Amino acid sequence: MNPLYTLLARHSETTKIAIREPGGREWSYPEFFDLVARAARVLTDLGVESGDRVALQANKSTEALAVYLGCVQIGAVFLPLNTAYTESEIDYFLEDSAAALFICNPQIESVLATQTKRRVASLDGQGGGSFANLLESASVLLKVTPRNNDDLGAILYTSGTTGRSKGAMLSQQNLASNTETLVDYWQFTASDVLLHALPIYHTHGLFVASNVALATGATMLFHTSFNVDAVVADLPAATTMMGVPTFYTRLLADSRFNHELASHMRLFTSGSAPMLLETHLEFERRTGQRILERYGMTETGMLTSNPYHDERKPGTVGLPLPGVQLRLSTDDSAAGTERESATGSESQTDSDVIARPTAATIGMIEVKGPNVFSGYWQMPEKTAEEFRDDGFFVTGDLGSIDDDGYVTIVGRNKDLIITGGFNVYPKEIELLVDEVEGVRESAVIGLPHADFGEAVTAVVVFENKADKAGVGDTIRQHLETRLAKFKQPKEYVVVDELPRNTMGKVQKNLLRQQYGELFS
Numbered sequence: 001m002n003p004l005y006t007l008l009a010r011h012s013e014t015t016k017i018a019i020r021e022p023g024g025r026e027w028s029y030p031e032f033f034d035l036v037a038r039a040a041r042v043l044t045d046l047g048v049e050s051g052d053r054v055a056l057q058a059n060k061s062t063e064a065l066a067v068y069l070g071c072v073q074i075g076a077v078f079l080p081l082n083t084a085y086t087e088s089e090i091d092y093f094l095e096d097s098a099a100a101l102f103i104c105n106p107q108i109e110s111v112l113a114t115q116t117k118r119r120v121a122s123l124d125g126q127g128g129g130s131f132a133n134l135l136e137s138a139s140v141l142l143k144v145t146p147r148n149n150d151d152l153g154a155i156l157y158t159s160g161t162t163g164r165s166k167g168a169m170l171s172q173q174n175l176a177s178n179t180e181t182l183v184d185y186w187q188f189t190a191s192d193v194l195l196h197a198l199p200i201y202h203t204h205g206l207f208v209a210s211n212v213a214l215a216t217g218a219t220m221l222f223h224t225s226f227n228v229d230a231v232v233a234d235l236p237a238a239t240t241m242m243g244v245p246t247f248y249t250r251l252l253a254d255s256r257f258n259h260e261l262a263s264h265m266r267l268f269t270s271g272s273a274p275m276l277l278e279t280h281l282e283f284e285r286r287t288g289q290r291i292l293e294r295y296g297m298t299e300t301g302m303l304t305s306n307p308y309h310d311e312r313k314p315g316t317v318g319l320p321l322p323g324v325q326l327r328l329s330t331d332d333s334a335a336g337t338e339r340e341s342a343t344g345s346e347s348q349t350d351s352d353v354i355a356r357p358t359a360a361t362i363g364m365i366e367v368k369g370p371n372v373f374s375g376y377w378q379m380p381e382k383t384a385e386e387f388r389d390d391g392f393f394v395t396g397d398l399g400s401i402d403d404d405g406y407v408t409i410v411g412r413n414k415d416l417i418i419t420g421g422f423n424v425y426p427k428e429i430e431l432l433v434d435e436v437e438g439v440r441e442s443a444v445i446g447l448p449h450a451d452f453g454e455a456v457t458a459v460v461v462f463e464n465k466a467d468k469a470g471v472g473d474t475i476r477q478h479l480e481t482r483l484a485k486f487k488q489p490k491e492y493v494v495v496d497e498l499p500r501n502t503m504g505k506v507q508k509n510l511l512r513q514q515y516g517e518l519f520s
């Protein structure tokens, strides 16, 4: 048995189109799964064995998706990496995961091949690269390696609170169960055509979008990135779209996106970052439809969703999904924690709320379910810190639950910044800024930004006030080669000192208030 492969390949023999690329290339289900079986062969020929990690940092392409499924077929652990990661970040991921193979862009393949003993291959996003060349001539591998529910299917690195990224270990069952739940809850069928413009190195584009589409035999319009012109051109051919809030603000800023263009669509979903109420309202005004907002995270897959048929409440992330237990803890310490809980019901109309807090109760969201990961790769202490004794995972998100059981995310206690749908933990950036000579200390915050949702902003204190001029450029240069672009501050604010509370903790809330208008 290989539960994830069985689920994702169950339409491999239907004659429908699995993937249509905007350039015109099409892959029927049998053609796509032929590619997958050839990818499985190439991976095996390159020495990858069941349980080995295969890291991939490559532009989005059908071939890259086939590598993911090829890994599932042979029981390898897929490790997708954000294309924005720099060389030093990549070094850490490869080292930490002890990846057996790294598939990267051709430009860095030769450099890496000479520098390290690691096995490397490449994909360029246009069907080129050494891995693609091997694919061309490879024979199909028919064997599907047996795997158990608890075996690892993927490791996805999340930004670390202490500056070190953590590898979330996702099992076959975590991924398969969440896929099945979403297919059902969002009523996907083989007649669906999903406009897929999300990156596939992130849980949203890889597991939510691709897994759901493949498991239902739907067609994906596989865009390499979100481009408004291309999306507007392809919308008439789609029935559904999954996006981050930025997609929707960009569409709404375009006058071509109107009622007529959206009228045939059965579903728009949003997640990965909070969607502003005004975006929800403007979308509904423009199209007559409500975006279905859902909530989840890398470690857990999807946790809550607004209902498909029943009321979608803008500003909330909906109800716990079937099988997901969700509760709020109102005290951060494990001992004596007071808790309120809600559990996702099988029926969308009858939310099985066990004990409902008043709407005013705000607490830490804790979750349990077959979709929740088992821990961080080789970080038992970190894992233990984030799980309660009874198996609930502490999400780090603060929320409330209303009288109908709908969950609202009110904040994050871990200081996480979400910019354009990507997570950035301030600590990682602060540590680098503080390394620069002349910097005494810094505080990195997210400020409201119309396009990115939040913009990374560094508030910096210099040793010597006279240093103010010029040091900004030095910081910028220092960060440029060490951090992915999306993590680099969009703006630097220089202050004489950081506001602190009596415990000496920097009051980032005051900074966020003071500079809240910086990007407006």
Ligand code: AMP
Pocket: 158, 203, 270, 271, 272, 273, 274, 275, 293, 294, 295, 296, 297, 298, 299, 317, 395, 396, 397, 409, 412, 416, 418, 421, 422, 423
């Ligand atoms: P990631 O692991 O990149 O998927 O990020 C997960 C985090 O994104 C969650 O812990 C939340 O803080 C945030 N998030 C995801 N979906 C939503 C949503 N619909 N509204 C608010 N925050 C969200």
